[in-house]
Amino acid sequence: MSPPSAPLIIHGAPASQPSRAVYWLCMIKSLPFELKPLGIDGMGPDAPLLKLNPAGQVPTVEDGTFAVYEMPAILIYLCEKHGWNDLLPTDLSARTRVHQYLHFHHNFTRRATLELMAPFVTVAFAERMKGTPIESRISDPNKLENGRSCVRHVADLIERGFFQDGSTHLCTSHATIADIACYEELAQLRWAALFDFEGFPKIQRWFGEMEQLPFHDPAHRYNTVLGDIRTEENTLKRFLEASAAGVIALGA
Ligand SMILES: N[C@@H](CCC(=O)N[C@@H](CS)C(=O)NCC(=O)O)C(=O)O
The missing domain is CATH 3.40.30.10 (Glutaredoxin)
Incomplete structure (x- = not known):
């Protein structure tokens, strides 16, 4: 240690x-x-x-x-x-809900990045990545619709399966590491103008809750500087500037 x-x-x-x-x-x-x-x-x-x-x-x-x-x-x-028991509760059922979400995350929520975010981000690396599997997704003419359909499915599972008993957060009545993990996959899609979560009121309300957590803005400076990558194509320059801004925000 x-x-x-x-x-x-x-x-x-x-x-x-x-x-x-x-x-x-x-x-x-x-x-x-x-x-x-x-x-x-x-x-x-x-x-x-x-x-x-x-x-x-x-x-x-x-x-x-x-x-x-x-x-x-x-x-x-x-x-x-x-001993951050607020973010990983000691109560057995609440803790198990957090573990449940973190296992669910890999097969479901993570697809928000793989199917929707990544094909738009990796356009910036098109020249470098020729011949890789990602390249084939970049040239997919249906990448927006296919990605959105995948995210709609994941958002529906989260909207119906988590936020139990009117809870404002995924597993309990306050933020846990499950919320942090999930937020990183979903919130990025709004800044990138790829998915607006219309029709998912619990998720929308939860975004507002998560924005109140400490250091939300510097932790997401990369995303806000990168901005819309749907109507304006991502480029290596944009990607590098956003990444640099993200690192500088952490130092501050
Ligand atoms: N299952 C891993 C996923 C990690 C992952 O996908 N990392 C990506 C960046 S977001 C990466 O390192 N990509 C570069 C590579 O695979 O070579 C986790 O939850 O940490």
Whole structure:
């Protein structure tokens, strides 16, 4: 375990939804951290990261000599280590609801990025990514409609399956790490002008609740600077400027 003074190292990037979940949690709880962005555009794995995480993905965190990857595992680790019981409740049923959501997340909510956000973001890398599977999604003429249909399905499952008993948040009456994880996938679609959540009143009300959490704005500076990538095509310049703004906002 690390000495108390050593800041957590987060290998991550502002453009990465699970990375934002990890550093927003740290900001909410005033836990010092150092963000290690990857490569020039923050997206390519480097050799030190590959040693910690064979998939080379972000987020991966280093807490002294202990390293952990996969966003839900990181969020749970930090809550358990620091006793953040508000964000990971000790009550068995509330805690189980949080775990339930975090398992649901990988197969459902995460698709909001893979099917809708990523095809519009990765346009910026079209030249670099020729021949990769992502390239085929970029050229899909139905990418907006297909992505929206996927998100509509996920939003419907969340609207009907969570917010139980009139709760304002996914699993309990206040924000937990489930809300943070989910928010990073869904809220980005509004700033990017890809999906407006019309017809999902519980999710819309919940967006308003989540915006009140500490450090919401600096944690999402990448998204607000990037803005609409549906009517204005994303470019490498836009992506890099938004990523840089996202990193600067964290320093401030
Ligand atoms: N299941 C992982 C997903 C991580 C992930 O998809 N990371 C992306 C960025 S958002 C990444 O590192 N992509 C680069 C790569 O796969 O090489 C988690 O929850 O942490």
